[in-house]
Amino acid sequence: MSLSNGRAYLAIPGPSVMPDVVLRAMxxxxxxxxxxxxxxxxxxxxxxxxxxxxxxxxxxIYIGNGHAAWEAALANTMSRGDAVLVLATGPFCIGWGAMAAGMGVHVETLDFGYNTPVDAGRVTEYRAADKAGRIKAVLAVQVDTSTSVKNDIAALRAAVDAAGHPALLFADCIASLGCDRFEMDAWGVDVMVAGCQKGLMTPAGLGFVWFNAKADAARGDCVTSYWDWRPRAEPEQFYQYFNGTAPTHHLYGLRAALDLIKAEGLDHVFARHAKLAQTVWAAFDCWSTTGPLQMNVADAAHRSHAVTSAVIGSPLGDRLRNWCEHTCGLTLGIGLGRAPADGYFRIGHMGHVNAQMIMGALGTIDAGLKALDIPHGRGALEAASNVVASA
Ligand SMILES: Cc1ncc(COP(=O)(O)O)c(C=O)c1O
Known part of the structure; x- marks a missing residue:
């Protein structure tokens, strides 16, 4: 029997739930x-x-998605033959590096696997060995949305500086902006990229690149007129913001979303995400005492506050997702970039989400584990509700 009629919850790590005020504004x-x-x-x-x-x-601002922002960041700073260092904690930073390689940039990669963050010490060693200063930029992802590993971006800056190296630091905050704390200036980030469809709660279609003077001065020869960030950031004519027709309705939606963030207060937005993430983790801590279900990242300090990636074993990930969607109206994220993909699933808890939505999602997963006879520890909802109650 399906119980899914009613308001569905798209609990994937982006696009995220769109607030009614955003939809109305559009x-x-x-x-x-x-x-x-x-x-x-x-x-x-x-x-x-x-x-x-x-x-x-x-x-x-670009009319595009996160990939557009990736390309814009590279196009404005790189010349063919330049080198970048990719710090991989999942498939996304590797993807950014592959894009750079496609543009004729030499890509070197330090891969930290799927379960742990970047080891800043290894970055310092690597950079110190680059005596000639070949590496023009270090590419890192704050939160890899596939693995839900969160990196300490300030520590990466310190690691590059400790090697006495002048490299630019690029941060992909596509899955974390407006969810996990990010301080571009204080943390020494030169270029940051994001999209509008996750923490910024707007339908997919806008990509953003923030860049400081050092990054602008590093301008390479890959830049083309469409991707050039200068006229977009300092337009003399309105059309220069977008190098053509404005994404009219997205702008209204984004305005409403930013108003929501302002009204809540950025610190509270971060605190809400942290508390809701802890609520999710409390449930997983109980489920994973028995059976195959485990969170992908063991150490809570290195987990995203926006998405939780879980391993459950093939084909249970797909079976659980299908049960949750078709029986209860809860859509979970697929095991993106993992093999076998149907052995994983993800929960997006980013953007316009509150405690009753998270409790509903956890209750649905709990019911799914029972319905599908997947062994699991008991008491998950009790543990999750205790976290909410402590708020
Ligand atoms: C961390 C991260 N980087 C890059 C991307 C690519 O963004 P898009 O799918 O909007 O092109 C995503 C998308 O999920 C992401 O989560």
Missing amino acids: HRASPNIYEGELHDLTASLIPDLQAVAMTTAKVA
């Missing part, structure tokens, strides 16, 4: 793109995008 006739409200609204986004990244760096 539900409008096409605005005048030549003058007036849309111009003012677009200009108003910039300081709020800087605030959410805790930076005074410039920001360029």
